[in-house]
Amino acid sequence: xxxxxxxxxxxxxxxxxxxxxxxLGTNILTNLSRAxxxxxxxxISNLFNPNDRYFSYFDPSSASSARDALHQLDEYIxxxxxxxGVLAFSLGACLAAMHIIRKVRLDAGKSKAPPFKCAxxxxxxxxxxxxxxxxxxxxxxxxxxxxxxxxLPTVHIWGAKDPRxxxxxxxxxxxxxxxxxxxxxxxxxxxxxxxTKVAVTETVKAMRRGISKASITH
Numbered sequence: 267x268x269x270x271x272x273x274x275x276x277x278x279x280x281x282x283x284x285x286x287x288x289x290l291g292t293n294i295l296t297n298l299s300r301a302x303x304x305x306x307x308x309x310i311s312n313l314f315n316p317n318d319r320y321f322s323y324f325d326p327s328s329a330s331s332a333r334d335a336l337h338q339l340d341e342y343i344x345x346x347x348x349x350x351g352v353l354a355f356s357l358g359a360c361l362a363a364m365h366i367i368r369k370v371r372l373d374a375g376k377s378k379a380p381p382f383k384c385a386x387x388x389x390x391x392x393x394x395x396x397x398x399x400x401x402x403x404x405x406x407x408x409x410x411x412x413x414x415x416x417x418l419p420t421v422h423i424w425g426a427k428d429p430r431x432x433x434x435x436x437x438x439x440x441x442x443x444x445x446x447x448x449x450x451x452x453x454x455x456x457x458x459x460x461x462t463k464v465a466v467t468e469t470v471k472a473m474r475r476g477i478s479k480a481s482i483t484h
Contacts, residue, residue, distance in 0.1 A: 323361050326391065329402045332364070336396060339365050343381065351384040351480065353473075355457055359390035363437055367407070367415045368396035384480035386421040386473055389455050392433045393440065409439030416441040421476035422448035423469050428455045447475045 324335035339361060343349065354362040362385060369381045395412070398405040420441040424434035431450075438446055449472040451458045451465035458465035 323357055326357065326360070326394075327404065329399045329404050332361075332394065332396075332399045332404070335361055336365060336368060336399070349382060351382045351386065351477065353386040353388070355388040356455065357391055359387040359437070360393050360433075363387065363390065363393045363416065363440070364396040364399070366418070367393075367440070370415050370417070371397055380416075380418045382418060384419040384421070384476050385416070386423070386476060387434070387437060388423045388457050389425065389428055389430065390422075390434050390437050391430050393437050407436070407440060409436065412440060414440055414442050417445075418442070419445040419476045419479035420447070421472050422446065423458070423472060424448075424450060425453040425456060426450050427453060430455060445476075445479050447472055447479070 325331040352362045352366075366381055366385060369378075393407050395403075395405045395407050418441075420438070422434055422438045422441075424431050428434070438448065449465075449468045451462065451469065453462065453465065458469045
């Protein structure tokens with residue numbers, strides 16, 4: 267299972283830093299703090315030393331681990347936020363999406379705004395039902411059943427050769443089609459930037475479109 271491994275995320279998104287969403291005058295959460303779970307990701311193992319130890323936000327096969335990660339993210343945002351948006355990669359994108367969906371469902375009928383104005387998802391892995399997780403169940407979210415619970419501008423980036431690209435398509439299906447935008451680059455399970463200037467440019471354009479939609483709709 268792909269993991270949003272902290273050292274990898276920091277390295278991969280470095281190529282986007284000069285063109286980051288923050289340069290557009292927005293406060294974007296890019297460092298989903300606290301990653302206590304030891305993990306490896308075979309999709310990106312060719313980019314980093316396989317003998318090194320990496321940390322992941324949670325064990326995707328464990329409901330209790332995912333639940334703890336969601337609660338820790340709540341605490342982090344409460345302490346460090348608010349944030350205009352969130353940018354996350356792989357399992358981090360999955361965690362961010364689950365956080366948004368969980369908040370929307372918990373706040374249903376309370377006239378509360380979504381936790382972010384926009385979200386940028388890079389090479390997400392399969393998103394699970396955060397409500398089911400609270401009950402101790404790992405259950406994938408299918409747009410055919412769940413509809414579009416993410417009603418805020420979103421950006422979806424993944425690689426055409428990514429073995430998990432279907433997960434990205436499913437997440438986009440969980441989002442409002444009127445405000446969802448994206449870009450499919452030619453790579454694999456990665457953030458564009460390692461010698462892919464065109465892909466970086468197109469990724470930044472997609473990010474700008476998403477943030478622009480957020481400024482219009484909020």
